[in-house]
Amino acid sequence: MMIKLLCFIKNNFIKFSILFLFLLSSNSYSQCAGSGNTITICDIQNPVNSNINLFSLLGGSPTAGGVWIDNSKPLEESIFNGILDVQKIKNSGVYTYTYVQDPSVCTNNTATITVNIGPYSGVPSPNVSTCDDVESFNLFSAFDGTKIAPQQNGTWKDSNGVVLLGNTINPKTLGEGNYSYTYTVPALATCPAQSATVFITVFRKPVSGVASNLILCSTDNLALYKNLNLHDRLSNEDAGGRWADVSGTNQITSTNDNKIDVENIYNTRGAGIYSFVYTVLSSNPICNNTQSTVLIVIEEPLNFTGSTLVVNSDICENEIATATYTATLRKGPQAIPDGNYDVSYRISNGTTTNNITVNGNFVNGTFTFNVNSIYLQAVGNYTFTITNIINKASRGACSNILGTISDVLTISPLPKINTATIKIDPICKGLAAQVEISGNTNLSNGTYRINYNLSGDNTATNQQLDITVTNGVALFSIPANLIPNVGTNTTFSITNITNLTTGCTNTSTLSKVFTVKALPNVAAVTVNANNICLAQTATVQLSGLGSLTNITVDYSLTGTNTLSNQTVTLTVNAGNASFTIPASALVNAGNTTVILNSILDNSNGCSAVALNKTKSFLVNSIPTNPATNSFSFCKNDLKTIANLTPSGSQYQWFDSVSSTTALSASTILVTGNYYVKEVNSTTGCESGRTVIAVTINESDAPILATDGQNFCGLDQPKVQDLSNRTTVDDALVWFDALQNGNQLAANVLLKDGMTYYGYNFTSSTNCYSNALEVTISLSNCDVTPDFFTPDGFSPNGDMVNDTFRIPKIEFIYPDFALEIFDRYGNVLFKGNKNKLEWDGKNSDYKIGIDGIAPNGVYFYVLHLNKGNKKPVQGKLYLNR
Known part of the structure; x- marks a missing residue:
């Protein structure tokens, strides 16, 4: 039966796994597999726990011959013999093992044993140590290897309770000392947590130091190293070590010797590499001895002078x-x-x-x-x-x-000139032609030989010429004897060019057509020029130029102004042309003569000398710049140009230095610069412009704070209180009318409904600002206290209690309305803030004798009209 079941499991793995899961979910149990059970093992180290027969733990009446499955493993690895060694399980936890019978034997053929494996933290080894050059130490190696290894699902903490990440420490980082680490495996089921503490001693490795080799050239001052302390070539080394001369220089003579003579080494042994070893012995059996080697390197320089x-x-x-x-x-x-x-x-x-x-x-x-x-x-x-x-x-x-x-x-480049620019200006008959080669060439500075031909109006073949190139430009001449004929079709062609320095030669197709021209006729030319003012240009008119269309004139000046050989290019229209002499050339007043020296016809480049072509003209002086001062006015004065000096028909005023339109005398002044000039009525010459500053002083109008016109009459506000509600920092003055008003003192009481006019007065300029107009309200009281209502009055004309009035009612309840009735309900008086007092007459309503109310009791109704307050009713006694 067992063989049959094993074959079934092996050959039908997937089907079995599905069947197995189905069997595990069954709630029915068969006597052939027995019944499940649960055990908890806390004493892992007990030898009996290394050989637990799971079959013996089954309940019911299990039949032998089934298969045990370890549910913690993959299916293909889970079948085992049912003997459980708890001490080999690496982690504490809950493990299940299922006993399976051949499904053909019984219907419910599985039973599961649940084993709670408690924590086991192992047995630390005594005297665990390592060296401080170790960078990774596994704390599990600190457990006694002869005992059961600790489970792996615990947590390590250092002596400060800090949890470690993993199970390793870095002795190199920790340094020399004694350290303890506690390993804890957490509680499980009824088994409490277990902990074990290992003690690690980190020994210090001897330090032979970091060597710094001494590399010298024989040309260095070796005398500086006659008494070299080898310890100076080490850093951070332990004391007490020994030096050894491994190169045989005999510089180390004892176990305590640490000094060498480098100069002597070179003098006796020459250039080379010499080794000296420093050894430090370990003071403990855990760490190894260490050594550091210092090299003394002496080299000779190589001399390549003259190479x-x-x-x-x-x-x-x-x-x-x-x-x-x-x-x-x-x-x-x-x-x-x-x-x-x-x-x-x-x-x-x-x-x-x-x-x-x-x-x-x-x-x-x-x-x-x-x-x-x-x-x-x-x-x-x-x-x-x-x-x-x-x-x-x-x-x-x-x-x-x-x-x-x-x-x-x-x-060296081949001389390349095919894409160069060749320039030959038109020439006049009998002159050599000046040739310029420039532009797109690769010609370096030097001497070149060209071969060229002439064809067309003038002919010549196989001509040779040496030329000099400077900064990419070659200038040379075609001899005049080779171009004797006038015409527009003489062709200059270069056939070959050779660099005489490099010997590199190249062919050329570069050519240029040029013209041989005649001279212009200027015999009929006349010159004219008008009088001018200093600092003006002078216009010179030329006439009699005939058919010329474009010319260049060479002229000079003599007289009070002199100038030599100035040239100007002109367009000729119907035989006439003109040019200007710049003002910079005409700096002296007096008679000046312009002399026409020559005229160049720009259409053919030929020039003719102009004999006896002159004209004199007068350079007039200009008035001096007017003298004046700056002005300061108040804006409200509305000053105009007429208020500025100097004044007169010869003076013109402008609002900018470049303006050409003079300002009228009625122009209102504004703050800024103004410019004045003088014009000579005879010569028309003008002076320069003198600038003055005009300042129109304007004080900022006072600005009233929001609701600044509202006061409470109970406070008896004054003019000064109104000033305090403006933005003015300077003197602020108040008037009771916009025009011809009275200036008010600061302690004058404000009146309700009255309009006041405030001005910002600046004493430094004596100027007033625009007016601030404020109409006062005295009913802006924030409180509504109780008020006193008289219960009688005596209108007998003795100036004492002659009227009935409710004190301060107009401030507390500014919208109040008062009605007074007689005992028959007739209205005798209606009052408000504009009608505050009742004098005991009822002339408004014509009740009583002559409108005079008799002595007696009267009734009033006071409508407060504020805050939803109810009207107040009462009675008063009139006694004359």
Whole structure:
């Protein structure tokens, strides 16, 4: 049956897993598998827990021969023999094991044993130690390996209760000392948590220090190191170690010796590498001894003075694609040892620099290397300069002596002028033609030879001429004897050009057509000029220019103003033209003569001398600038231009320095600059403009604070209280009328409904601002206290209690209404804030004899009209 079940499980794994889950969910139990059970194991270390027969824990009447399944493992690994070793389970927890019978034997064929495996924290080892050069120490290694290993699902804490991340510590970070760590596995079921504390001793490793090698050149001042303390070449080392001379220099003579004579080492043994070892013994059996080695390196500099560099070879531009280059570096008179070297060199053409290092061997004082043509792809002078030479066997203690080692390789351009600009100005008959070649060429400074032909109106063949190019421009002449004929069609053609320095030659198709012209006729020309004022330009009119259309005039001035050989280009219209002489040339008053020297016809470039062509004119002086002062007015005075001085018909005023429109005398002044000039009525000459500052003083009008007109009459507000409610910082004056009003003192009481006019007065300018108009209200009382209502009055004319009035009612209840009735209900009086007193007459209503109310009791109703208060009723007694 067991074999059958195992085969069934093996061959039908997926089906079995589904069936197994179904069986586990069954609530029916069969005697063939027994019944489940639960046990809790807290004493993991008990030997009996290493061999628990799960079958013996089944209830009911289980039948042997079934299969045990460990539910904590994958199905394919879960079948085992039913003997449980709790001590091999790595974590505490709840584990279930299911006993399964062949489903063909019984219907309910499974039973599960639940095992609660409690915590076990292990047994620490005594005397656990490590060295402080260890960077990772596993705390589980601090447990006694002969005992049961601790479970793995616990937590480590240090002696401060800080939980560790993982189970390792870093002794190197902790440093020398004693440390304790507690490992706790949490409680489970009825089993309490277990803890175990391990004690770790971290021993200090001996420190031999960090060595700093001494690298010297023989040219250094070695006498500075005659008594070198080797400890100075170490840092942070332990004391008490020993130095050993492993190079055999005999500088260390005892176990306590730590000083050497570097100069003596070099003098007796020469350049080389010398080793000295410092050893510190460990004071404990845990850490190893340590050693540090100090190297004394002495090198000799190499002297390349007088060395030469040859880079082969100069070429022309058309050879770039196929050129190869080799450089040879040869030593000077000093010996250079054979060996492997890094040679650094620089290639520079003035705009681009490439630094290259090549490696190779010096053999018999010669170092040969190839130059990559990638660096030499354009025309130019390439300077090769050796920048460093390093023997690969060297430590770089010495700076080798180079001097200047360089060579220049030139890639010369073919002279290219086909896209150049060739300029030949039209010439007059009998003159040499000036030729200029410029623009798009590659011609460097130097001498070139050209071959050229002339054709058209003038002919010549196979002419040769050496030309000089400076800054890309070549200037030369075609001899006059080769161009004797007038015309517009002489062609100059270059067929070949050669650089006489590089020998590079190129063909050319560059050509230019030029003109040979005749001279202009200026015999009928006349000159005219009008009188001017100083600082003005003078206009010169020319006439009699005939058919000329565009000319350049050369003229001079004599007389009170002198000027030599000035030129100006003019357009001629119907034989007339004009030009201006700048004011800067006419700085002196008096008679000046303009002289016409020559006229150049710009249409053909020929010039003719103009004889006896002159004209005199007068340069008049200008008035001096007017003298005046600045002015200050009040805005309200409405001052005008007429109020400024100087005044008169010869003076004109402007509101800007460049304005051409004079201001009228009625123009209202504003703050700013004004400009005045004088005009001479005879010559029309004008002075310069004098600037004055006009200041229109204006005081800011007072601004009343929000609701500043509202007061409470109970406070008996005064004019000063009104001032306090404005923005004015200067003197503020008040009047009782806008025009011709009376100025009010600060202590005058304000009147309800009256309008006041306030002005900001500035004493420094004696100017008033615009008026602030304020109408006062005295009914703005924030409180409504009780008021007194008289119960009688005696209108007998004795000036005592002659009227009935409710004191202060108009301030407390400004909208009040008062009605007084007689005993028959007739209204005798209606009062409000504008009608405060009843004099005992009823003339408004014509009741009683002559409108006089008789003695007696009267009734009143007072409507407060504020805050929803109810009317007040009462009675009063009138007694004459």
